[in-house]
Amino acid sequence: MSNRGNPRMVKRFNKGFIISHWVNAGSFFILYISALPMYTEFFDWLYPVFGGPAGARLVHRIAAVTFMLPLPILIFFDRQGLRRWSKNIFSWKKHDIQFLIQFPKEFFGLKAKTPKQDFFNGGEKINSWLMIVTAIMLIGSGIVMWFPQYFPQGFVLWAYPVHNVGLGLSAAVAIAHIYMSVKLAKPSLNGIFKGDVTEKYAEEHHGRWYDELKEEDKEERKLG
Amino acid sequence: MAQEIAMLHDISKCTACRACMVACKQWKNLPADPTPFEGEFQSHSDLSPTTYNLIKMKETYENGQFRWDFLKFQCMHCGDPACAKACPEDALTKLDNGVVSFDYDKCVGCGYCATNCPFGVPKIDKTTNKSTKCDLCEDRIANGMVPSCAQTCTADAILYGTREEMTAIAEKRLEALKKDYPNAQLYGVDQSNGVGGTTMMYVLTDHPSTFGLPESPKVPTSLAIWKDVVQPAGKMMLGATTMAVVGSIITHAMKKEKGGAEGGEDHEQ
Numbered sequence: 297m298s299n300r301g302n303p304r305m306v307k308r309f310n311k312g313f314i315i316s317h318w319v320n321a322g323s324f325f326i327l328y329i330s331a332l333p334m335y336t337e338f339f340d341w342l343y344p345v346f347g348g349p350a351g352a353r354l355v356h357r358i359a360a361v362t363f364m365l366p367l368p369i370l371i372f373f374d375r376q377g378l379r380r381w382s383k384n385i386f387s388w389k390k391h392d393i394q395f396l397i398q399f400p401k402e403f404f405g406l407k408a409k410t411p412k413q414d415f416f417n418g419g420e421k422i423n424s425w426l427m428i429v430t431a432i433m434l435i436g437s438g439i440v441m442w443f444p445q446y447f448p449q450g451f452v453l454w455a456y457p458v459h460n461v462g463l464g465l466s467a468a469v470a471i472a473h474i475y476m477s478v479k480l481a482k483p484s485l486n487g488i489f490k491g492d493v494t495e496k497y498a499e500e501h502h503g504r505w506y507d508e509l510k511e512e513d514k515e516e517r518k519l520g
Numbered sequence: 521m522a523q524e525i526a527m528l529h530d531i532s533k534c535t536a537c538r539a540c541m542v543a544c545k546q547w548k549n550l551p552a553d554p555t556p557f558e559g560e561f562q563s564h565s566d567l568s569p570t571t572y573n574l575i576k577m578k579e580t581y582e583n584g585q586f587r588w589d590f591l592k593f594q595c596m597h598c599g600d601p602a603c604a605k606a607c608p609e610d611a612l613t614k615l616d617n618g619v620v621s622f623d624y625d626k627c628v629g630c631g632y633c634a635t636n637c638p639f640g641v642p643k644i645d646k647t648t649n650k651s652t653k654c655d656l657c658e659d660r661i662a663n664g665m666v667p668s669c670a671q672t673c674t675a676d677a678i679l680y681g682t683r684e685e686m687t688a689i690a691e692k693r694l695e696a697l698k699k700d701y702p703n704a705q706l707y708g709v710d711q712s713n714g715v716g717g718t719t720m721m722y723v724l725t726d727h728p729s730t731f732g733l734p735e736s737p738k739v740p741t742s743l744a745i746w747k748d749v750v751q752p753a754g755k756m757m758l759g760a761t762t763m764a765v766v767g768s769i770i771t772h773a774m775k776k777e778k779g780g781a782e783g784g785e786d787h788e789q
Contacts, residue, residue: 334608334630349628350649403764405771444635450742452635456606457746464754468761475765479772 304495306509308487312374313381316366317488323363324470330356331463360438363431384416385424391504392418403480412503419476426469433462522616526686527656527670530693530723531731532701533677534590536575538563540669540678544573544594547657547668567593569645572654573669576732591722591731592669592678594654595620595641596708599716602739603633603642603653605747611651618683618719619656627651638715638737656719686721693723701725707733714738 309317330352333342346352370378391411395418402408416424437455444452477484483497498506541563545552550570555563562577578589597620604612604620611626612633629649633642642653657667665671670680679686690706697704703726711717715737728735 334628337609343628348649349630353630403768405768405775453740453742456632456635457742457750460746460750460754464750464757468757471758471761471765475768479769 305492306495306498306506307491308493308498309491310374310377311491312369312372313377314488314491316369316374319362319369320366323359323365324466326359327356327363328463328467328470330359335463357442360435360442364435380415381424384414385421387414388421392421395419396422403476412507413501413505415502415505417502423469423473426465430462430466430469433458434466437462524616524618524683524719525656525661525681526618526683526719526721527667528679528686528690528721528723529592530677530679530690531590531592532693532697532704532723532725533675534575534592535675535677536561536577536588536590537674538575539672539674540592541571541573541575543668543672544654545571547660548572561588567641567643567653569643569648569652572652578731580730589726589731591733593732594669594720595656596639596715596737597656597719598638598737599711599718600739602636602638602715602743605739606632606636606743608632615658617661619658619661620653620719621658622651622653622655624650636740636743638734638739683719690721690723697723697725703727 329342330346332339333352334349343349343352346355370381391413394411395413398408398410399419402410414421437459440447440451440455441459447455477488481497481501483494484501487493487497495506498509544550550572553564553568553571555565558565560577560579564571564574567574573592573594576589576591576593578591580587580589597618599614599618601612601614601620604614608630609626609628611623611628613621613623615621627650629644629651631642631644631651633651633653634640634644642651644650645652657665657669660667666680670678679689687709690709694704694706705724705727707722707724707728708718709721713736722733724731724733
């Protein structure tokens with residue numbers, strides 16, 4: 297149980313992946329906060345924080361631009377991570393489905409029989425897809441709302457509900473994602489901050505990936 | 521409940537003298553909009569942040585005859601105003617008397633009203649970051665006066681009164697006009713149309729499109745879906761997610777209290 301001293305660590309994310317993640321998270325948070333006072337009057341007090349509605353709009357547009365950066369960052373700085381991520385989220389096997397079935401139990405603290413998981417588990421795969429879809433919805437409709445003069449009236453009118461659907465879905469996904477990382481899988485945080493996770497975490501949460509790592513290790517030793 | 525009022529523009533009487541435009545500018549204390557000469561009598565091409573009321577002068581050449589069609593154009597004060605539905609700040613509200621009222625202080629200049637108005641009326645003032653439109657001289661009405669445009673109309677083409685009175689006058693005029701104008705019709709009087717009728721009503725000598733008015737104006741479907749389906753669903757989803765997280769926190773706390781010894785499943789260290 298105890299892992300005193302220095303627990304053995306394994307590399308999980310490269311710098312590019314980590315930066316991409318936090319640019320995404322930071323932009324999303326600023327976008328969310330700067331739009332909140334317009335979404336509900338309960339948060340009207342946020343207007344003065346941004347220097348009035350015009351200030352909030354400016355902040356929202358700046359963050360909108362940075363919100364488009366995570367993919368280019370991955371393409372330029374961590375193609376390996378991008379490749380692994382995209383390969384992973386396209387692969388759907390029995391253990392991914394099993395994860396989703398067992399997940400509610402684990403979420404509410406019951407005993408769950410979750411099979412070994414990939415580098416990204418079934419939940420993270422769903423999370424990734426929702427994030428990709430909502431980002432496309434938000435960015436696409438956002439551009440139309442920003443430059444309505446270049447789009448037909450029908451486009452502009454439908455951009456608003458689409459932006460709203462994107463917001464609702466992505467906010468729900470973000471809340472769940474943050475909660476689970478902070479509360480239910482705390483050791484994973486080190487991965488997204490510093491890049492490596494404990495071997496114990498890798499084994500318990502991403503068994504299939506851990507097995508791959510061990511295989512690679514063996515082969516390297518053989519060669520060496 | 522306040523008495524429902526209405527304004528009526530009888531275009532068969534309008535001479536396009538544009539005194540109503542001047543009266544509007546005067547009462548609302550709006551500066552003149554310098555406009556270039558476009559080779560026709562039309563003054564401004566559209567409403568603007570400093571022009572709430574506009575006489576449209578449409579020139580038609582048909583069967584060897586030249587014709588002018590005049591229309592007093594401003595906020596229609598819809599029975600079911602799309603602008604008010606779209607406004608995220610409740611700056612636009614439909615009053616019992618029929619006026620679509622505008623609260624300058626609440627407006628944040630987002631422009632949702634302008635995008636969703638089926639008549640393209642509200643204009644955003646880029647310098648003040650506020651929406652602008654006719655409020656039917658709300659302040660004058662409240663003090664028992666007539667809106668300044670109707671007050672000044674020299675041809676009695678703009679009338680103002682209770683909705684019943686205006687409807688009765690409109691119907692009478694329509695009957696008289698039918699002889700010479702077979703396509704003559706009323707506009708905005710019928711409260712079952714796509715925008716719930718309008719407080720700004722018209723006696724038209726031809727089809728609405730002749731004067732640049734939409735034949736069947738309606739609240740955009742996208743707006744109804746956005747406000748009546750998407751937004752409530754989104755709020756419910758956020759609520760459900762929050763409840764799930766709270767539930768998870770509670771169940772995990774309960775589990776810990778019961779006995780941390782068997783916590784092999786717990787990944788916290």
